[in-house]
Amino acid sequence: MMPWHAVVARLLAVGIMLSVGGAGMAQGPPGGAPPPGVRHDNTSGFEWIRRLERPERLPALKVDEVIAALGLKPGMAIADIGCGTGAFTIPFAGAVAPGGTAFAVDIWPELLDYVNGKAERGGHTTLKTVLAQRDDPALPRGSLDIAFFHDVFHNVHDRPGYLKRLAASLKPDGRIAIVEQEFDDPIAKRWDKAEDRITREQVRTWMAAAGFELVRELDLFQGANNPKGAGMPERWFVIYQRAGARSTSP
Numbered sequence: 001m002m003p004w005h006a007v008v009a010r011l012l013a014v015g016i017m018l019s020v021g022g023a024g025m026a027q028g029p030p031g032g033a034p035p036p037g038v039r040h041d042n043t044s045g046f047e048w049i050r051r052l053e054r055p056e057r058l059p060a061l062k063v064d065e066v067i068a069a070l071g072l073k074p075g076m077a078i079a080d081i082g083c084g085t086g087a088f089t090i091p092f093a094g095a096v097a098p099g100g101t102a103f104a105v106d107i108w109p110e111l112l113d114y115v116n117g118k119a120e121r122g123g124h125t126t127l128k129t130v131l132a133q134r135d136d137p138a139l140p141r142g143s144l145d146i147a148f149f150h151d152v153f154h155n156v157h158d159r160p161g162y163l164k165r166l167a168a169s170l171k172p173d174g175r176i177a178i179v180e181q182e183f184d185d186p187i188a189k190r191w192d193k194a195e196d197r198i199t200r201e202q203v204r205t206w207m208a209a210a211g212f213e214l215v216r217e218l219d220l221f222q223g224a225n226n227p228k229g230a231g232m233p234e235r236w237f238v239i240y241q242r243a244g245a246r247s248t249s250p
């Protein structure tokens with residue numbers, strides 16, 4: 001594991017390289033080319049840290065309410081896919097201790113080093129980082145109670161294919177929770193082109209093709225529930241499970 005000061009130096013070096021070289025010098029993330037029409041967000045791990053750790057953002061994530069909604073308990077296994085700086089994964093690691101695992105999954109090694117540093121400083125032995133590919137979460141088969149995405153799933157290219165691959169990493173009664181920006185939210189429109197935004201109806205279709213059904217919808221981040229002044233779009237929050245598995249869920 002790289003020491004903390006070396007991680008910061010590496011991130012600064014990447015940031016300087018990008019600001020000097022511009023977009024042309026930016027290295028693409030691992031995982032291949034996007035399908036036609038879908039823009040590739042080549043934002044570096046360094047830039048993600050700056051964006052994601054702006055102080056007004058954290059309260060708008062309502063992490064404790066998310067943990068309660070997911071029914072996260074000691075001993076469970078959860079994957080925070082597209083974990084970014086670990087805003088969710090670190091509290092998830094606390095919620096599944098003792099005995100559980102919180103997988104911090106991302107496609108940028110710099111972010112995983114950053115999250116590992118946080119976990120070490122916080123003494124979170126239940127957190128494991130996983131370097132994923134854009135279209136493969138690279139998680140152990142049959143291991144997860146919950147796969148969680150916050151503001152990430154729209155980045156996946158082959159969305160129906162991804163869900164089918166992810167299904168192999170879930171336990172039989174495992175759940176997939178997705179929080180995504182409202183398609184027409186003005187903030188979402190500023191950040192992402194139409195082809196990079198997704199609707200809950202699209203997700204329902206892709207989930208059905210993978211054999212999953214909607215078991216819960218939450219309005220934690222909608223309307224007056226979405227904290228103002230955080231620069232966060234309104235978001236829908238859906239939880240899916242394999243069709244027919246509902247009777248065995250917690």
Ligand SMILES: C[S@@+](CC[C@H](N)C(=O)[O-])C[C@H]1O[C@@H](n2cnc3c(N)ncnc32)[C@H](O)[C@@H]1O
Nearest residue numbers: 081082083084087106107134150151152155156
């Ligand atoms: C908007 S950030 C959200 C970070 C975190 N979920 C949060 O809300 O604080 C999107 C994150 O997803 C990661 N990401 C993008 N595409 C991904 C993919 N296909 N698989 C895993 N992570 C991905 C990015 O590197 C980035 O860390």
